[in-house]
Structure formats: structure tokens, C-alpha cells
Amino acid sequence: MSVIIETSQDYIDFKNQFSKLFDDENSEVRKELNKLGSKVEIYLQKQFPDGTKVRFGVNPPNFGELLKALIQLLMMELKQRQKIKGTECKER
Numbered sequence: 001m002s003v004i005i006e007t008s009q010d011y012i013d014f015k016n017q018f019s020k021l022f023d024d025e026n027s028e029v030r031k032e033l034n035k036l037g038s039k040v041e042i043y044l045q046k047q048f049p050d051g052t053k054v055r056f057g058v059n060p061p062n063f064g065e066l067l068k069a070l071i072q073l074l075m076m077e078l079k080q081r082q083k084i085k086g087t088e089c090k091e092r
Helices: 002-007 009-023 028-047 063-091
Strands: none
Touching (some): 002 009, 009 063
16 A cells, blocks of 8 residues: 555655655745744743753654554544444434
8 A cells, every 4th residue: 555655646746745844944834943943942041041052943743653643543533433323323
């Protein structure tokens, strides 16, 4: 199945767009994530004013892990719907 998906042009386009959004320093999404990281870094630096150097950044999400999490979420939702439908059938 993964071979079929990974050779799909739609999947390749989706993965490329994902990389553009999160990896490209010029993308609006990356710029906003960098701003957020800077704000958190400033806040944390205020919490540790004793000269401790605090660095904070927002790393791009791992595409493979994100896809696995999405699949797990969908599977859980399907199982939940099956349980609900099974309960409805028993009540009739």
C-alpha cells in the first residue's frame, strides 16, 4: 500500500507542499512559527534571568509521524462509530 501511495502524484505534490510550508524559511507558516518561537524564547529568558542562555525554536513536524498519527486518529474514529452503530442496532 505504501508503495502505491508514495508513487501517487497527488501524494508527492502534497508532501512537497508540506515541506514548502514548514521547511522553507520564506513561507508564511515558517515565518509565523519562528515568530512564535522567538516570543517563547523571550518569555523563558525572563524566567531565567540569572544569565542562563535559553534557546527555543519550533521544529517542522515530521511528515511520516504526522501521517501515522492521522491514520491512528481515523482508525479510532472508525472503531468508535462502529461501536455506536452496533449499539443502535441492538436497541432496535
